[in-house]
Amino acid sequence: xxxxxxxxxxxxxxxxxxxxxxxxxxxxxxxxxxxxxxxxxxxxxxxxxxxxxxxxxxxxxxxxxxxxxxxxxxxxxxxxxxxxxxxxxxxxx
Amino acid sequence: xxxxxxxxxxxxxxxxxxxxxxxxxxxxxxxxxxxxxxxxxxxxxxxxxxxxxxxxxxxxxxxxxxxxxxxxxxxxxxxxxxxxxxxxxxxxxxxxxxxxxxxxxxxxxxxxxxxxxxxxxxxxxxxxxxxxxxxxxxxxxxxxxxxxxxxxxxxxxxxxxxxxxxxxxxxxxxxxxxxxxxxxxxxxxxxxxxxxxxxxxxxxxxxxxxxxxxxxxxxxxxxxxxxxxxxxxxxxxxxxxxxxxxxxxxxxxxxxxxxxxxxxxxxxxxxxxxxxxxxxxxxxxxxxxxxxxxxxxxxxxxxxxxxxxxxxxxxxxxxxxxxxxxxxxxxxxxxxxxxxxxxxxxxxxxxxxxxxxxxxxxxxxxxxxxxxxxxxxxxxxxxxxxxxxxxxxxxxxxxxxxxxxxxxxxxxxxxxxxxxxxxxxxxxxxxxxxxxxxxxxxxxxxxxxxxxxxxxxxxxxxxxxxxxxxxxxxxxxxxxxx
Numbered sequence: 359x360x361x362x363x364x365x366x367x368x369x370x371x372x373x374x375x376x377x378x379x380x381x382x383x384x385x386x387x388x389x390x391x392x393x394x395x396x397x398x399x400x401x402x403x404x405x406x407x408x409x410x411x412x413x414x415x416x417x418x419x420x421x422x423x424x425x426x427x428x429x430x431x432x433x434x435x436x437x438x439x440x441x442x443x444x445x446x447x448x449x450x451x
Numbered sequence: 452x453x454x455x456x457x458x459x460x461x462x463x464x465x466x467x468x469x470x471x472x473x474x475x476x477x478x479x480x481x482x483x484x485x486x487x488x489x490x491x492x493x494x495x496x497x498x499x500x501x502x503x504x505x506x507x508x509x510x511x512x513x514x515x516x517x518x519x520x521x522x523x524x525x526x527x528x529x530x531x532x533x534x535x536x537x538x539x540x541x542x543x544x545x546x547x548x549x550x551x552x553x554x555x556x557x558x559x560x561x562x563x564x565x566x567x568x569x570x571x572x573x574x575x576x577x578x579x580x581x582x583x584x585x586x587x588x589x590x591x592x593x594x595x596x597x598x599x600x601x602x603x604x605x606x607x608x609x610x611x612x613x614x615x616x617x618x619x620x621x622x623x624x625x626x627x628x629x630x631x632x633x634x635x636x637x638x639x640x641x642x643x644x645x646x647x648x649x650x651x652x653x654x655x656x657x658x659x660x661x662x663x664x665x666x667x668x669x670x671x672x673x674x675x676x677x678x679x680x681x682x683x684x685x686x687x688x689x690x691x692x693x694x695x696x697x698x699x700x701x702x703x704x705x706x707x708x709x710x711x712x713x714x715x716x717x718x719x720x721x722x723x724x725x726x727x728x729x730x731x732x733x734x735x736x737x738x739x740x741x742x743x744x745x746x747x748x749x750x751x752x753x754x755x756x757x758x759x760x761x762x763x764x765x766x767x768x769x770x771x772x773x774x775x776x777x778x779x780x781x782x783x784x785x786x787x788x789x790x791x792x793x794x795x796x797x798x799x800x801x802x803x804x805x806x807x808x809x810x811x812x813x814x815x816x817x818x819x820x821x822x823x824x825x826x827x828x829x830x831x832x833x834x835x836x837x838x839x840x841x842x843x844x845x846x847x848x849x850x851x852x853x854x855x856x857x858x859x860x861x862x863x864x865x866x867x868x869x870x871x872x873x874x875x876x877x878x879x880x881x882x883x884x885x886x887x888x889x890x891x892x893x894x895x896x897x898x899x900x901x902x903x904x905x906x907x908x909x910x911x912x913x914x915x916x917x918x919x920x921x922x923x924x925x926x927x928x929x930x931x932x933x
Contacts, residue, residue: 375715
């Protein structure tokens with residue numbers, strides 16, 4: 359893909375993000391943040407490829423470190439949001 | 452260079468999977484707009500992540516599966532362990548910590564990808580080095596900044612040991628070093644084409660080191676009440692780091708997901724700044740609350756004007772009140788008083804009192820902090836009112852109980868042009884018939900100024916720890932109404 363295609367995705371995603379997130383009520387800002395936080399762990403996709411490709415020892419070590427950090431972010435982020443949100447839906451009853 | 456799925460499926464499948472993941476991320480966020488669907492939204496989002504990761508692993512040839520599996524297991528165990536063991540009151544630092552890991556991973560991946568490209572013998576393009584330098588800087592700042600923020604929230608990191616001016620100088624030096632190293636990478640590659648690895652790697656590490664130091668220097672001087680801004684901004688940065696890493700790797704899933712997070716964090720940052728009537732620059736470079744010397748003239752207003760009250764008297768007010776608003780602040784979180792407060796609200800509700808919470812956007816240490824705490828204590832979310840909703844109702848409110856909040860109810864924000872909080876939107880609790888302020892002492896809030904509300908005729912002070920005071924109110928109210 360070209361740089362311009364990537365830039366197109368970036369700009370459009372920014373607009374979509376803006377439209378959706380301005381509609382999220384203050385009540386849910388903390389779970390939104392930890393949920394969004396987990397999404398930023400998407401960098402795990404890159405980490406996985408780098409860690410697995412093993413083209414050099416340095417890249418493999420860096421890849422391993424990146425996989426660990428990104429997985430903490432993903433797993434922890436989603437779990438924390440889930441716990442918090444189940445408290446919110448309990449409060450609604 | 453291909454794995455099992457790449458041999459079985461047409462080449463577009465990976466990109467299509469990323470498109471599906473992107474759509475699911477967006478739908479997940481859309482579901483977050485309502486508490487009823489929010490849990491589902493989070494599940495959809497996590498399913499998207501799972502799909503993208505599994506397909507990616509099976510798509511590419513994995514030369515060292517043991518390394519990958521070990522990384523996933525270690526990371527998963529640490530993440531799950533932290534999520535399960537942490538108390539709700541420690542949530543801000545945990546969210547900060549997770550932010551840091553995401554940002555750090557992005558910085559490392561961008562660097563590793565460049566090393567990979569060089570090892571392959573292919574040449575670096577200017578786009579690749581530019582985006583890698585940006586990902587390196589943002590990711591590293593996020594990493595160290597988040598750890599410092601989490602440390603400060605956890606009480607492990609103190610205030611800045613250096614003066615504000617030296618701090619500004621250090622920030623400038625670190626920023627220029629990081630930008631210089633980034634520029635050097637880009638120009639060297641553009642002029643010389645393929646840079647030998649040995650020359651290239653130290654420059655990238657210089658960039659990372661300078662950015663790490665920059666993150667520390669930026670966050671260390673920032674005080675507690677400004678933390679919601681910092682946490683929201685670092686949240687945004689962790690997304691932007693992932694998005695720029697997406698440019699480096701040419702990966703659409705990273706760009707879409709990272710940008711969504713970047714937008715989300717940026718909106719929260721703007722909301723937090725507006726709620727304090729301060730600019731982002733002011734939060735990061737201003738020195739609010741650092742000057743304790745101006746207490747003399749303002750503290751005079753307390754002289755002879757403070758009415759102290761007791762739980763008994765507050766209960767008498769509660770018994771006759773038709774409408775009660777409770778304003779929580781960070782003090783409630785520190786004292787872990789949310790369960791006692793929730794119990795009081797439930798009791799009042801049972802006795803037909805119209806009772807609600809008035810929640811200031813920057814109350815606490817992260818966006819929505821009070822709401823998350825109260826939800827944990829089973830407070831129905833329709834009882835939590837935002838500033839704009841609750842402000843018009845104070846004139847018809849019989850009693851406001853402020854617990855653990857100070858600056859967000861300081862009327863000087865409306866009146867005085869010279870105070871640090873001037874122009875900040877506040878909860879106008881002074882319009883209510885009675886105000887009871889539960890606080891441990893008359894000490895200043897984060898802004899470091901006296902609060903004329905405490906000296907008002909219709910205000911009385913209920914001194915004491917938030918949890919003990921609220922529990923006492925619950926007990927006395929139970930006795931009185933039985």
